[in-house]
Amino acid sequence: MNCDEIRSKIDDYFDGLLNPDESGSVRQHIEFCPECKSKLKLLQSLSEELKGLPLEFEPPKSVIKEITDALLYGKREEELEKKAKEKKEDSLKKQKRKDSASGRGKKSKDDRNIGKGDSEFKMLYAGSIAIIFALIYYFTFITGNTGPWNINSQRAAYKVNGITSTAKSVDAGDTFEVPGKDSVKLVIPDIGSIILSNSASIKIDETSKSNNQVTLKSGRFSFTLQKEEANMHIKYSGTSIMAARNNFVCEVDPNGYLTISSQTGTTVIKRNSEILNLAADYLCKLSPDGSIGIPYHNSASNKLKSALSEYEANIQNYEALTVILVEANSSDALTLLRLIKRSAPANREMIYQKLYLFFPPPLDVTRLSILNLNEEAFIKWWKEIEWQL
Amino acid sequence: MRTDHEYIKLLIGSAQRGRKNSFIDLCEINVKKIYTMAVRILVDLDKAKEVTVNTSLAAWENIKFVRPDTPFDIWMKGIALFNIFTIIREQASKSESSSENLKPITPNTAIHSKNKLELLIMSLPDKERLIFILYSIEGYTYQEVSDFLPEFSVGEIKFVVRETRKKLIEALKDEL
Numbered sequence: 001m002n003c004d005e006i007r008s009k010i011d012d013y014f015d016g017l018l019n020p021d022e023s024g025s026v027r028q029h030i031e032f033c034p035e036c037k038s039k040l041k042l043l044q045s046l047s048e049e050l051k052g053l054p055l056e057f058e059p060p061k062s063v064i065k066e067i068t069d070a071l072l073y074g075k076r077e078e079e080l081e082k083k084a085k086e087k088k089e090d091s092l093k094k095q096k097r098k099d100s101a102s103g104r105g106k107k108s109k110d111d112r113n114i115g116k117g118d119s120e121f122k123m124l125y126a127g128s129i130a131i132i133f134a135l136i137y138y139f140t141f142i143t144g145n146t147g148p149w150n151i152n153s154q155r156a157a158y159k160v161n162g163i164t165s166t167a168k169s170v171d172a173g174d175t176f177e178v179p180g181k182d183s184v185k186l187v188i189p190d191i192g193s194i195i196l197s198n199s200a201s202i203k204i205d206e207t208s209k210s211n212n213q214v215t216l217k218s219g220r221f222s223f224t225l226q227k228e229e230a231n232m233h234i235k236y237s238g239t240s241i242m243a244a245r246n247n248f249v250c251e252v253d254p255n256g257y258l259t260i261s262s263q264t265g266t267t268v269i270k271r272n273s274e275i276l277n278l279a280a281d282y283l284c285k286l287s288p289d290g291s292i293g294i295p296y297h298n299s300a301s302n303k304l305k306s307a308l309s310e311y312e313a314n315i316q317n318y319e320a321l322t323v324i325l326v327e328a329n330s331s332d333a334l335t336l337l338r339l340i341k342r343s344a345p346a347n348r349e350m351i352y353q354k355l356y357l358f359f360p361p362p363l364d365v366t367r368l369s370i371l372n373l374n375e376e377a378f379i380k381w382w383k384e385i386e387w388q389l
Numbered sequence: 390m391r392t393d394h395e396y397i398k399l400l401i402g403s404a405q406r407g408r409k410n411s412f413i414d415l416c417e418i419n420v421k422k423i424y425t426m427a428v429r430i431l432v433d434l435d436k437a438k439e440v441t442v443n444t445s446l447a448a449w450e451n452i453k454f455v456r457p458d459t460p461f462d463i464w465m466k467g468i469a470l471f472n473i474f475t476i477i478r479e480q481a482s483k484s485e486s487s488s489e490n491l492k493p494i495t496p497n498t499a500i501h502s503k504n505k506l507e508l509l510i511m512s513l514p515d516k517e518r519l520i521f522i523l524y525s526i527e528g529y530t531y532q533e534v535s536d537f538l539p540e541f542s543v544g545e546i547k548f549v550v551r552e553t554r555k556k557l558i559e560a561l562k563d564e565l
Contacts, residue, residue, distance in 0.1 A: 011551045042558045045565035049506050050525050056502060059424035059441055067416050067445045071409045360410045388407065 001025055006036050014043045068363050072384060147171040147207030149186045152193075156182030170204055177201040178219065188212060191232065192225040198251070205235070216258065220251040237290030239271040246280075256288030261298070279386060282334055294338050297331045304328065308335070315344055325350060330358040333385045341373055359385045393460050401461060404452050412452060416445045419462050423469045429522050430473055432511050434500060440476065444469040466527065470537065477519070509560050513553060520546055521553040 001009075006029050012018050013026040030037050148169035151158065159177040160167050170176050170186065176196070178184045183197035191212060196202060200219025206212060213233040224247050225232055234241040234250065236258050241250070246265025252258050260267060260278060267278040269292055276292050278284050285293040294308050307323035314320075321343070328336055336355040340348050348371050361370065361381045369377035393401070397418070403411035420441050427437035447468050455464055502508050510518060510526075516538075523534045524546070531543045531550075538546070558565065 011547070011554065042562070042565055043554065046554060046558055046561070047525070049561075049565065053504065053507060053526065055421050055425045056504065056507070057421070057425040057428040057437070057500075059420045060438055063420055063424070063438055063441050063445075064413070064417060066442045067420075068413055070442075070446055071413065071449060362410065363413060384410070 001029055003029075003033060003036055006030070006033070007039060010036065010039055010043065014040060014047075064363065072362055145208055146188050146191055146212055147204075149188050149204070149207065151176075152185040152187055154182075156180060156184050158184050172204055172207045175201065175203045188232075191227060192223065195222040195224075196220070197222075216250060216252060218252045220249070222249045223247065236286055237288060239269060239286055239290035239292065242268040242270065248278075258286040260284050260286070276338070277382070279334055279389065281331075294335060294342060296335050299331055300335070301327055304332070304335075311339075312342070315342060315347075318347075321347055321350070325354050328354060331389065333359055333389065334382070337378065337382060337385070340370060341378070345371070359388060392458070397461055398457070401452070401455055404449075405455070409449075412449050415461065416448075419465050420445065422462055423465060426466060426469060426522070426527065427473060428500065429507075429510060429526070430519055431476065432500060432518075436476055440469055440472045443472050447472070470523075474537065477515075505564070506557065506561060509557055513556075516541075517549055517553055520549045524550050525554075 006026055009018060009022065009026055013023060018026065030040055148171040150169050151167065156178055157164060157180065159165060159175075159179065160170055161175050162177075176186070178196045178200045181198055183195050186194045186196065188194070188207075190209070194202070194214070196219060198220040200221060201217035202219075202221070203215040203217065204213075205215055209231065211231050211233060213235065215235040223232070223234070223243060225243050225245055227245060232243050234243070236250075236252075241260060243265070246267060247263040248265075248267045249261045249263065250258055251261075260269065261283045262278040262280050264280050266280070269276045269278055269284060269286070271290055271292055274292060276284065276295060278295055281298050282295045283298055284295040287293065294312055296305055296308060300308075304324060304327040307320045307327065310320040311317050311324060324335075324339065333355060336351055340351045340355070343351060352367060352370055359381075361367075361377075362384045365377045365380050365384075370381065397415070400411045400415045404415060423444050424437055424441045427440040428434060431437055431440070444465060448465050451468070455461060500511065502511070510521065513521065520534055520538070520541070523529045523537065524531065529537070531546050534546050535541055535543045541549075
């Protein structure tokens with residue numbers, strides 16, 4: 001083979017695409033031909049340079065943020081929906097323009113005025129409908145009343161305002177008691193129901209659609225709230241339990257402790273500025289003075305529960321904390337998160353690390369923000385955990 | 390064949406079980422590779438960013454299909470290339486002439502590089518650059534490049550690579 005033939009094959013030789021015979025001939029030629037040898041060397045040098053090209057283009061920091069936002073907070077979907085809507089509107093506009101250009105949609109000046117009149121009429125019509133709906137909403141939901149609440153009892157005796165009664169309903173201002181173990185159901189129209197048992201006693205404070213409020217005194221209560229806008233407030237020693245569209249059970253024990261067990265949905269417990277979102281399958285105790293205890297999962301071991309009460313009584317109890325950290329598993333995430341808030345600064349790191357093992361926090365939640373008890377960081381981390389539980 | 394590091398395998402497994410944070414960790418490890426490839430091919434920082442984000446989200450949607458015998462970055466690059474080709478095709482349909490002919494790109498002044506070879510590659514005409522990057526940098530075979538770009542035969546792709554090599558060697562002859 002001469003040099004021209006070799007050069008036409010040198011790229012394939014370099015890429016290893018020649019058959020053994022051809023490859024051998026090219027190799028033989030190159031050994032004795034300095035020009036072809038230098039061509040091959042240049043190819044090799046270029047290849048090495050290409051292999052060594054650095055990854056020098058640094059993606060903007062917003063890339064990871066956009067990915068995180070889309071994955072954790074669904075922002076991308078909203079954006080895409082918005083874009084799709086804009087695209088649809090654009091294409092409609094384009095279609096209209098096309099129609100008018102082709103003459104089919106040509107309108108005279110009068111026609112356009114008629115169109116203008118049409119849109120004004122439509123706006124007026126939509127406005128009136130909105131006002132009518134607002135009035136209906138105002139009268140039915142804001143000023144409307146859910147009371148009186150119906151009493152539904154099979155055989156249990158009950159008292160209204162301290163007197164044994166056969167009344168079929170109770171309303172705001174009434175105190176309702178079920179002295180025995182049998183249960184009685186209070187049906188709140190459009191909202192849900194409360195089942196009272198075990199010497200339950202309740203004071204009905206308000207029965208309006210914007211606010212249904214009861215004060216718990218003693219016994220066991222099972223709340224079933226069917227609507228998102230249930231506006232149910234339950235008071236106990238200055239602490240408020242707010243619920244909507246969920247099931248939960250409250251029980252006051254003889255020592256005055258109230259145990260709240262959230263069964264479906266989230267129950268919000270609020271005392272002054274302290275808020276606890278009690279997730280489904282979690283329990284929490286309120287002290288007789290209304291202070292909020294550390295929540296625990298309904299599958300938590302007795303060892304964990306008893307260590308929690310010891311630690312609550314004395315947050316310097318290192319042994320109790322050790323038991324908690326050994327016993328806790330991923331379903332105790334809310335317990336651990338709450339413990340960080342309750343613990344002395346020196347103990348927070350250990351609890352943080354334990355929870356991190358199960359659910360690393362989102363990227364925008366730093367370790368320091370948690371250790372410094374930044375409320376926003378706690379909310380973000382919990383949101384990240386909640387959907388995984 | 391190259392396989393993923395144990396840590397990467399751990400993250401993939403965790404992401405496949407639904408742990409989004411693990412997937413974000415995987416993205417953090419790989420976005421620079423994806424972004425660099427997209428910048429080189431598209432020579433447009435905004436589009437490269439769009440490709441990187443879209444690739445990551447598509448990878449999350451398909452995370453269950455990652456095979457243990459394929460390195461994760463290669464798998465992600467495959468998705469990135471699909472997104473890049475979509476953009477190229479959209480651009481081509483906008484300017485009708487660009488799909489057939491190799492034509493010089495307008496240099497994007499926002500992209501800076503100290504590496505002369507990098508700059509030379511980015512100043513190549515669109516299709517020439519695309520073919521050269523796929524073959525010579527990303528390591529796809531001629532047949533695979535032809536599968537990506539069915540409008541080019543294997544012979545045509547070989548020719549483009551050979552000519553581009555010549556051009557680059559000529560431009561860099563004092564430095565190689």
